[in-house]
Amino acid sequence: MSVDSVLAAPAGLARLTGPLTGPLTPVHAADHTPGWWRSAVIYQVYPRSFRDLNGDGIGDLAGITAELPKLAELDIDAVWLSPFYRSPQRDAGYDVSDYCDVDPLFGTLADFDAMITEATRLGLRMIVDLVPNHCSDQHQAFQAALAAPAGSPARDMFIFRDGRGAFGEEPPNNWQSHFGGSAWTRITEPDGTPGQWYLHLFDTSQPDFNWDNDAVHREFERVLRFWLDRGVSGFRVDVAHALVKAAGLPEWGGRADGASSDGYPGHEAPMFGQPALHDIYRKWRRILAEYGPDRILCAEANVDPLPRLADWVRPDEMHQAFNFPFLHAGLDVGRMRHVINESLTSLDSVGAPSTWVLSNHDVVRHATRFGYDGHAPRDGDGIGPFDPQPNEALGRSRAAAATMFMLGLPGGAYLYQGEELGLPDGIDIPDNQRQDPTFGRTGGQRLGRDGCRVPLPWRSGELHAGFGTGANPWLPQPASFSALARDTQAASPSSHLSLYRRMLALRRELRLGAGSLSWLEDWCTDTCLAYLNGTTLVLMNVGHEPVELPAGTVLLRSSAASAQASEAESEWAELAEDRHRLGSGETVWLEIYLGDTER
Ligand code: NOJ
Numbered sequence: 043m044s045v046d047s048v049l050a051a052p053a054g055l056a057r058l059t060g061p062l063t064g065p066l067t068p069v070h071a072a073d074h075t076p077g078w079w080r081s082a083v084i085y086q087v088y089p090r091s092f093r094d095l096n097g098d099g100i101g102d103l104a105g106i107t108a109e110l111p112k113l114a115e116l117d118i119d120a121v122w123l124s125p126f127y128r129s130p131q132r133d134a135g136y137d138v139s140d141y142c143d144v145d146p147l148f149g150t151l152a153d154f155d156a157m158i159t160e161a162t163r164l165g166l167r168m169i170v171d172l173v174p175n176h177c178s179d180q181h182q183a184f185q186a187a188l189a190a191p192a193g194s195p196a197r198d199m200f201i202f203r204d205g206r207g208a209f210g211e212e213p214p215n216n217w218q219s220h221f222g223g224s225a226w227t228r229i230t231e232p233d234g235t236p237g238q239w240y241l242h243l244f245d246t247s248q249p250d251f252n253w254d255n256d257a258v259h260r261e262f263e264r265v266l267r268f269w270l271d272r273g274v275s276g277f278r279v280d281v282a283h284a285l286v287k288a289a290g291l292p293e294w295g296g297r298a299d300g301a302s303s304d305g306y307p308g309h310e311a312p313m314f315g316q317p318a319l320h321d322i323y324r325k326w327r328r329i330l331a332e333y334g335p336d337r338i339l340c341a342e343a344n345v346d347p348l349p350r351l352a353d354w355v356r357p358d359e360m361h362q363a364f365n366f367p368f369l370h371a372g373l374d375v376g377r378m379r380h381v382i383n384e385s386l387t388s389l390d391s392v393g394a395p396s397t398w399v400l401s402n403h404d405v406v407r408h409a410t411r412f413g414y415d416g417h418a419p420r421d422g423d424g425i426g427p428f429d430p431q432p433n434e435a436l437g438r439s440r441a442a443a444a445t446m447f448m449l450g451l452p453g454g455a456y457l458y459q460g461e462e463l464g465l466p467d468g469i470d471i472p473d474n475q476r477q478d479p480t481f482g483r484t485g486g487q488r489l490g491r492d493g494c495r496v497p498l499p500w501r502s503g504e505l506h507a508g509f510g511t512g513a514n515p516w517l518p519q520p521a522s523f524s525a526l527a528r529d530t531q532a533a534s535p536s537s538h539l540s541l542y543r544r545m546l547a548l549r550r551e552l553r554l555g556a557g558s559l560s561w562l563e564d565w566c567t568d569t570c571l572a573y574l575n576g577t578t579l580v581l582m583n584v585g586h587e588p589v590e591l592p593a594g595t596v597l598l599r600s601s602a603a604s605a606q607a608s609e610a611e612s613e614w615a616e617l618a619e620d621r622h623r624l625g626s627g628e629t630v631w632l633e634i635y636l637g638d639t640e641r
Pocket residue numbers: 133136173244280281342403404
C-alpha cells in the first residue's frame with residue numbers, strides 16, 4: 043500500500059504491507075476543503091474563572107487579554123468565550139439581560155474591543171456564545187411582558203400560557219426543567235391576581251423566547267450583526283436544538299435533556315429538534331456570509347441518535363456541532379470506536395467536519411472522570427466530598443492519553459480552559475458556596491457544575507495561585523491547584539502543559555486535523571484502539587497490561603510523563619530500546635515506515 047493510498051483512505055477494506063502489516067478499515071478520507079474551522083483547535087475560555095485582574099474574585103475581559111499570549115503559545119486557532127454579557131448571573135451568564143453589552147463584572151465594550159485587537163495581533167480568532175433559547179427574567183423584553191396583559195405582543199415574545207385546573211393553578215403541561223422541577227412558573231398579573239405561566243426549559247430566571255414570533259428572529263439577527271461588526275469570528279449557539287417547540291406543546295414524559303429513554307425516543311421530544319429550527323440557521327448562515335467566508339456557527343445540540351447531528355451542519359446551515367457522544371463514551375474503546383465511526387460517516391455525508399471534545403463547563407473534567415475505575419459517581423452532576431474520591435494522578439495520566447487520542451483524529455477539536463494543566467474538578471466546595479442553580483433546584487441532590495468551573499491557577503505559591511490578587515475566588519480552589527499552576531508547568535518539559543504544547547504543534551505540522559482515519563484491525567482489541575491518520579499511527583491502551591508496540595514504526599510522541607523529558611530533547615526520537623511497550627493508560631503517535639520504494 044502506498045503513502046498516497048494510506049493518506050486518501052479509499053473505501054473498502056485495505057491491507058498494510060511493509061514492515062507493519064495487517065488489515066485496515068478505512069472510515070474517512072483526507073479532506074482539504076478550505077475552511078479554517080474544519081481542522082481547528084478551539085479553546086474555551088470561561089471568563090468568570092480565567093484570570094481576575096480587578097481583584098473582585100471573578101475573572102474579567104482585561105484578564106483574558108493579558109493572558110492571550112499564553113494561549114497563543116499553545117498553538118490553538120481560536121478562542122470560544124462563554125457569556126460575558128449583562129446578566130444577573132443566576133446561571134453564570136447564560137441568563138442574559140442585555141445581549142449587546144458587557145456585564146460590568148467582566149468589563150466594558152472597550153475592554154472587549156481591546157481583547158479582539160490583541161487576539162488579532164496574535165493570530166487568534168474569537169468566537170462568542172449566543173444564548174437564543176432564553177434570556178434573563180431581568181431582560182427588558184421579559185419585564186415588558188410581565189407588565190403587559192395576556193395576549194399582548196409583549197407577552198408573545200415569550201411562551202406564556204394559561205394554567206390547567208379550575209383556577210389555572212396547574213402548569214400548562216408536564217415539561218420538566220433541565221435543572222430540576224417544572225419547566226413552568228406562574229406569574230402574578232399586574233393587578234395582583236395569580237396569572238399565566240411562562241415556560242423556562244432551564245432556571246425560573248431564564249424564560250424561553252417564542253421563536254414562532256418574527257420579532258424574536260429580528261432581534262437575534264440584530265445581535266448577530268452587532269458582534270460580527272465588532273470582529274468576532276462566529277458564535278457557539280447555546281441549546282441550538284431547543285429554540286422551536288412543537289405546536290400545541292404536547293406532553294412529554296421522557297428526559298428533560300431530550301436523550302432517549304424507555305418509550306421516549308429523543309427524536310420525538312416536542313421541545314427539541316423541530317424542523318423549523320433549520321430555517322433559522324440557514325438565515326443566520328446567510329448573514330454570516332455577508333461578512334466573508336470565515337465566520338462560523340457551532341451548534342451546542344444534544345441530539346439523539348448521533349447521525350441526526352448531520353442535519354445541523356448541512357452545507358447551508360451551521361459549520362460545526364459539538365460531539366457530546368464522544369465526550370460521554372469515556373474510555374470504553376467499543377463505544378469510542380462506534381461514536382467515531384458514526385460521527386465521521388454521518389458528517390461526511392453532508393460534507394461537514396467532525397468535532398471532538400472531552401471537557402467543558404457543564405461536565406466533570408476528564409482528568410477527574412478518568413480517575414475512577416469504572417464510572418465516576420453521578421457523572422455529569424458533580425462530585426462532592428462524601429462521594430468516592432478519584433485517583434488524581436491516574437486521572438491525569440489517562441486524561442493525557444485520551445486527549446492525545448482525540449487530537450490525532452481528523453476534524454476540529456475543542457479544549458476547555460485548564461485541561462492543558464491537567465486540572466481536576468473542585469470537590470471540596472461547601473454547600474453554601476455552590477452557585478449552580480441545579481444544586482438549589484434539586485435540594486442538593488445534584489451537586490451541579492461548579493466543580494469544573496473553579497478559577498485557574500497561574501502562579502504557584504502566590505495568593506489564589508495567581509488567579510487574582512484581591513478577593514477570594516468566587517469558588518474555592520483545591521489545594522492541589524498551586525502545584526499545577528501554569529508557571530510551574532511551563533518550566534517543566536515533562537508537565538501536562540508541555541505535552542499539550544508538543545501535541546498541538548505536531549498535530550498542526552502533520553495536518554492531522556485535515557487527515558484520514560482507518561482502523562488498524564490487528565491492534566484494535568478490547569482495551570486498545572489503533573488508527574492511521576495519513577502515515578501517523580495513533581495507538582491507545584486503556585487496559586491494565588502493557589502492549590508491545592508494532593514493528594516498523596518510529597515514536598513521535600507519548601502521553602506518558604516519563605517519556606516526555608526525553609522526547610523534549612529531540613523532535614523525532616527513535617523508539618528507545620527500553621520503550622518498546624505501550625503502558626497502561628498511555629497513547630502514542632507513531633510514524634509508520636512504508637519502505638523506500640513506496641515513498
Ligand atoms: C448550555 C450551557 O452550556 C449551560 O452552561 C447552560 O446552563 C445551559 N445551556 C442554559 O443556557
